Amino acid sequence: MEQEKASLAGTIVAWLAAFVMFFPILWMVITAFKTEEQAIAIPPLLIFHPVLSSFGAALAQSGYIHFAENSVIVSLCSTALAVLIAFPAAYAMAFQPGKRTQDLLVWMLSTKMLPPVGVLVPIYLIFRDTDLLDTRTSLVIVDALINLPIVVWMLFSFFRDIPRDILEAAHMDGVGPRGQMIHLLLPLAAPGIASAALLAIILSWNEAFWSINLTAAHAGTLATFIARYSAPEGLFWAKLSAASVLAVAPILIFGSLAQRRMVRGLTVGAVK
Amino acid sequence: MARLELRKVGKTFNNFEAVKSVDLTIEDREFVVFVGPSGCGKTTLLRMIAGLEDITSGDLYIDGERANAVPPDKRGLAMVFQSYALYPHMTVARNMGFALKMAGVPKAEVEEKVRAAARILQLEPLLDRRPRMLSGGQRQRVAIGRAIVRNPKGFLFDEPLSNLDAALRVQMRIELVKLHQDLAVTMIYVTHDQVEAMTMADRIVVLNQGHIEQVGTPLELYHQPANLFVAGFIGSPKMNFFPSRAVAVGRGDATLELSPNHALSFPVPSGMSPGALAPGASVTLGLRPEHLFLANDGPLSGQVDVVEHLGVETLAYIKAVNGEMITVRADDLSPVAAGDRVSIALHPGRGSLFDAGGKAIFHLSPA
Ligand SMILES: Nc1ncnc2c1ncn2[C@@H]1O[C@H](COP(=O)(O)OP(=O)(O)O)[C@@H](O)[C@H]1O
Numbered sequence A: 001m002e003q004e005k006a007s008l009a010g011t012i013v014a015w016l017a018a019f020v021m022f023f024p025i026l027w028m029v030i031t032a033f034k035t036e037e038q039a040i041a042i043p044p045l046l047i048f049h050p051v052l053s054s055f056g057a058a059l060a061q062s063g064y065i066h067f068a069e070n071s072v073i074v075s076l077c078s079t080a081l082a083v084l085i086a087f088p089a090a091y092a093m094a095f096q097p098g099k100r101t102q103d104l105l106v107w108m109l110s111t112k113m114l115p116p117v118g119v120l121v122p123i124y125l126i127f128r129d130t131d132l133l134d135t136r137t138s139l140v141i142v143d144a145l146i147n148l149p150i151v152v153w154m155l156f157s158f159f160r161d162i163p164r165d166i167l168e169a170a171h172m173d174g175v176g177p178r179g180q181m182i183h184l185l186l187p188l189a190a191p192g193i194a195s196a197a198l199l200a201i202i203l204s205w206n207e208a209f210w211s212i213n214l215t216a217a218h219a220g221t222l223a224t225f226i227a228r229y230s231a232p233e234g235l236f237w238a239k240l241s242a243a244s245v246l247a248v249a250p251i252l253i254f255g256s257l258a259q260r261r262m263v264r265g266l267t268v269g270a271v272k
Numbered sequence B: 001m002a003r004l005e006l007r008k009v010g011k012t013f014n015n016f017e018a019v020k021s022v023d024l025t026i027e028d029r030e031f032v033v034f035v036g037p038s039g040c041g042k043t044t045l046l047r048m049i050a051g052l053e054d055i056t057s058g059d060l061y062i063d064g065e066r067a068n069a070v071p072p073d074k075r076g077l078a079m080v081f082q083s084y085a086l087y088p089h090m091t092v093a094r095n096m097g098f099a100l101k102m103a104g105v106p107k108a109e110v111e112e113k114v115r116a117a118a119r120i121l122q123l124e125p126l127l128d129r130r131p132r133m134l135s136g137g138q139r140q141r142v143a144i145g146r147a148i149v150r151n152p153k154g155f156l157f158d159e160p161l162s163n164l165d166a167a168l169r170v171q172m173r174i175e176l177v178k179l180h181q182d183l184a185v186t187m188i189y190v191t192h193d194q195v196e197a198m199t200m201a202d203r204i205v206v207l208n209q210g211h212i213e214q215v216g217t218p219l220e221l222y223h224q225p226a227n228l229f230v231a232g233f234i235g236s237p238k239m240n241f242f243p244s245r246a247v248a249v250g251r252g253d254a255t256l257e258l259s260p261n262h263a264l265s266f267p268v269p270s271g272m273s274p275g276a277l278a279p280g281a282s283v284t285l286g287l288r289p290e291h292l293f294l295a296n297d298g299p300l301s302g303q304v305d306v307v308e309h310l311g312v313e314t315l316a317y318i319k320a321v322n323g324e325m326i327t328v329r330a331d332d333l334s335p336v337a338a339g340d341r342v343s344i345a346l347h348p349g350r351g352s353l354f355d356a357g358g359k360a361i362f363h364l365s366p367a
């Protein structure tokens, strides 16, 4: 009896916490279906007739399609680039480790602790001088580099689950490092590579700091889209909410579709 | 053809000497077994021969050519791993044909060779399965098949049967010996199990702490162990050791004192060089269980602790008066029972004597 009460209380607390965390997103979605007058009404309206006019306005005014296209291209290309670099790097670290491999891995992850704003100026200058400001190329490079440590780490741990004997057998069979990567690691670590790639796509899609600072109208992603949207248009809550919903919806849908695959990839080894 | 010659081959892993200056020649078509306790360097030695581990010092010659720097796939040797190391995502057929495919052999030829190897190993019905769907014994066969397909001049096995159950192990042992006869190639087989070594080998190499203790045929090792280590390692149940002191050495026999006031007379071969056994020397008397028998009045005695009836023979584990355990091999009809007080006699002309350093002084052999 006591226990049941305690677990009931725990359930309520958990639901409350989840609701508090989820509330802003919920409120954003609700607001997106209001008119501008309803959106700023005080006290806030909970019961209203939902309209799609804000979505229409957001889509019409601001070139949503263009930004969405940039988001898709940047996240896919940066992920491909990151995986391409991380794959051989993780192979070397997992199967030909040197004395400092462990240190290197830790150091790589520690770069994630550096505040991005600390390197904003140098990076901005590099891209300015190479004429890459406001290009998708600049974002692809930056996003790939940002995600590289995580992708290397994930691939590294997947590779480590692959028995060494298998690669040695291949070595005896006359298959060199390249052949081992293509014929053994790629298929064996495919679930791991997929989860690493999915995570990189999501992180890259959500990346806002660099896209806001390095791009403008031409190469901006959906993160830029929202940031730009709020400023010149004034505070139009309903339209802003609709725009935000449009920005996060694709990745939310993508994420929920990929969720099962990612969780599986993150929790079970590649071969067993 | 694969004749292997190891000259002072050594391996050091950051300051730890795993293999120490091994000299060994393995003749073409020989079945050689490396045996020794776990951690003695068997795998390391085998991996150096395979080319998976660099040789720190010394030279390896394969068919007369120095092979230290030859990459593993160019040595003409195939290896079968303890874990089988099958490619989990490939079918049995693809596992077996992978090396040839990578070497650019035409598809039809690969298929033919795979089928031929599958026939030898009775793997034909399994060719489309993945390793996951095979039993341990079948996986082992596939691993061997993968080696056969490459048509190597030598096979290297690292404890290939240790993951199988006892019955399957016996069966695979016989199959491997048959395979060796059929293929007529050199085989090097690593195991920690002296029974496997005794049953399969043409010659056995006994390793201990990175060096060779003795090389010889199974019966040589059994009857003429070079030292206490080999004497204790080869043979099951183990040889009985009696630390003693030679109190008197005569022409035809010596008096050994096993403990104060307990001496026995032990024959000495006439060919023994004078001085090999000096009066007063500490020695170890080595007697295999079949060198002893239960008698009415033997020089040894004790109380039977455990009796094992194996059908063909009966093993009696006897606690001697001084607390040491003595194993005696009695015949199948022996009425001995646990708790009996028994007296033990020595079969004349059997047994070995080792010096204080553990080296054999002489072995008696029945006339
Ligand atoms: N890669 C390695 N690094 C360091 N020590 C090793 C390595 N491989 C083996 N050893 C050591 O060398 C010794 C011999 O190992 P191994 O050849 O595997 O023995 P065995 O196969 O006879 O059991 C062991 O003490 C082991 O710990």
Ligand SMILES: [Mg+2]
Pocket: B042, B043, B044, B159
């Ligand atoms: Mg081993």
